[in-house]
Amino acid sequence: MKTILKLSLTVLLLTLTTSCSSDDNDINTNELQSQLLGKWLFENPNNNPSVNNSFTFTSSGNVTYSYWTGSGTNYDSETGTFTFNGDIMTMVFPEGVTLTYVQKVLFTNDNVVEFQSTGVSGEDAYEGDYFRDGADSYESPDDINIDKLNLFFDTGNAWRTGCGGTYSSEAKISIKVTYLSDGKEVDSKTISSRQGFQIHENIELEGDVISLKVRLEDFNASALDKGIVLHDSAVRIETSDETILVNENLGELFICTDSRYEVLFTYKKVDNTFTLEVETDGF
Structure with missing residues (x-):
C-alpha cells in the first residue's frame, strides 16, 4: 500500500x-x-x-x-x-x-x-x-543620455546701422561663436559676411557646465566706426530625446553710442539653472 x-x-x-x-x-x-x-x-x-x-x-x-x-x-x-x-x-x-x-x-x-x-x-x-x-x-529610457546635450543657437539678421558714422553696405560684419564644456573650449568659429546674414548652429556638448559665448568681433572701444546690430539671438538646450531644458532669448548685441558687444550663456546641469554675463561699453 x-x-x-x-x-x-x-x-x-x-x-x-x-x-x-x-x-x-x-x-x-x-x-x-x-x-x-x-x-x-x-x-x-x-x-x-x-x-x-x-x-x-x-x-x-x-x-x-x-x-x-x-x-x-x-x-x-x-x-x-x-x-x-x-x-x-x-x-x-x-x-x-x-x-x-x-x-x-x-x-x-x-x-x-x-x-x-x-x-x-x-x-x-x-x-x-x-x-x-x-x-x-x-x-x-536607458538609451537617453543626459550626459550629452544638444545646444541650438539661432539669431535674426546682422545689420550695419547709421549709428555714429557712415558705412558701406558691402563692409563685412564679424561674429565669433565659442562653445565650452566645464570651462574648456570645445569649438569656436567666426562668421564674417556682408550684412543681412543669420546664424543657425547646433552642437552636442558633454559636461556638467556648458557655455556659449557670442561676441561682435568688430568692437573697438577707441574706434569711431560704429553701427552694428545682431537681432534676436537665442539659445535652446535639449536632451537626446528632444526634451527642452532651456529656451532663452539672449537679446540683441550691438555696437553704438552704448554697446552690448558680448554675451556669455552658462548652463548648469546639476540644478538646471543658467546665467547670462554681458560685456558692455559706453563710448
Whole structure:
C-alpha cells in the first residue's frame, strides 16, 4: 500500500510540474504574439531610408512580407503564417518554394524587436532589428543620455546701422561663436559676411557646465566706426530625446553710442539653472 501511494504521489507531482511549465510557456507565447501584432519596418524610419521593407503580423496568424521591387516606390508582398513556441517563432512562406525561418524573438523595448538565431543546426533565422511603424520614439529610457546635450543657437539678421558714422553696405560684419564644456573650449568659429546674414548652429556638448559665448568681433572701444546690430539671438538646450531644458532669448548685441558687444550663456546641469554675463561699453 505504501509503495502504491508513493508512486501515485510521484505521478501527481510530475503531472502538476508539466502542467505549470506548459501554462507558463503558453502565457509567454501569448504575450510575445500579442506584442508583435502590427507592422514592423526593417530600418529605423527616423533615419529616412529610401527603401524600407516590412513584416506585418495579424491576430489570425498570418505574416506579410513587403519588399521593394527595385523600381521607383513599388513594393511587392508575400503572405505566410507564424507560430510561437515560447520565445521561438517560426515563419513559413509557402508561395513558390516554401521558405521557413525559425528565430528567437527579443523585444529591446515596446517599439523595437530583435530576431536572433536559435543556434540550432538547420534552423535559418531572419535576423535583425525591426521598428514598429508609426511609433513616436525608438529609444529605451536607458538609451537617453543626459550626459550629452544638444545646444541650438539661432539669431535674426546682422545689420550695419547709421549709428555714429557712415558705412558701406558691402563692409563685412564679424561674429565669433565659442562653445565650452566645464570651462574648456570645445569649438569656436567666426562668421564674417556682408550684412543681412543669420546664424543657425547646433552642437552636442558633454559636461556638467556648458557655455556659449557670442561676441561682435568688430568692437573697438577707441574706434569711431560704429553701427552694428545682431537681432534676436537665442539659445535652446535639449536632451537626446528632444526634451527642452532651456529656451532663452539672449537679446540683441550691438555696437553704438552704448554697446552690448558680448554675451556669455552658462548652463548648469546639476540644478538646471543658467546665467547670462554681458560685456558692455559706453563710448
